[in-house]
Amino acid sequence: MGLAARYLEEHGIPTVVFGCARDIVERCGVPRFVFSDFPLGNPTGRPYDLESQRVVVQLGLDLLASASVPGTTVVTPYEWNTDHSWKERIFTSTQPFLDAQATEKWLAAKEEYRQLRQKGEL
């Protein structure tokens, strides 16, 4: 996603990235970034919480106009939970990131991609 934002920006379209993986987005380097310290999945506000969604989207629009330098990050004012243990548990062996079916699908897609690439079809 960061690469796409950079590409649009290079071609004259100002962008804002919304995301929950701060280190990945900032390592890539995007012009404007609204960071939600939420679990991966809800970059534009808490599910079923219209107020937080409204605020996060507005932060992005404000950032569009206010950022004067590339690489500007704004952090949303929300905490997912007072219990932060989800941050410890993500990507651990006790919580497989993908379930078995999704893992199988992902591996098959990777292999299919490799073959298409080999045949010069991608």
Next chain:
Amino acid sequence: MAVSHVRYIDKTRDYYRAEGYERAYEWAHFETIPFTPFAALRKPLAQCRVGLVSTGEVIRRDVDPPPDDPRRLVYALPTDLPVERFQSRKAAYDRYATTLEDVDSFLPLTHLRRLADEGVIAGVTARFQVIFSEYSQRKTLTLDAPAILHQMREDGADVALLAAV
């Protein structure tokens, strides 16, 4: 004291190493960042049409889902439908801590339409784009990103919001 954000680069490296993957993924990294100042558009936000991109693998609920595309190319869906007509079929999110059941939490169509009604933005482009989270940075840069730019230009997008699930 504020608790620090998750270090996904470190966590995924350790996680996949334990799964038997020897070589760590090389996350994209650039020293310089491109920048188009908003002022370069020479118009206020109220006159800007907003494009929207999602990694949410969004599909419509009200039509038969398309078959999986092995090429995982960018596709577009109309923005003028209620979010209840959409759903995500993405598996790669924190399924233990949250859900993707509320589409506005990762694809804020309801809010952008409201902002258009309020005159804060001129409108939303007719389509939003779905891009897959790709392992191959080459594919993102040579196929996906140009496809998004092409569609955004066709739809008259002045600015773009990209929401990464």
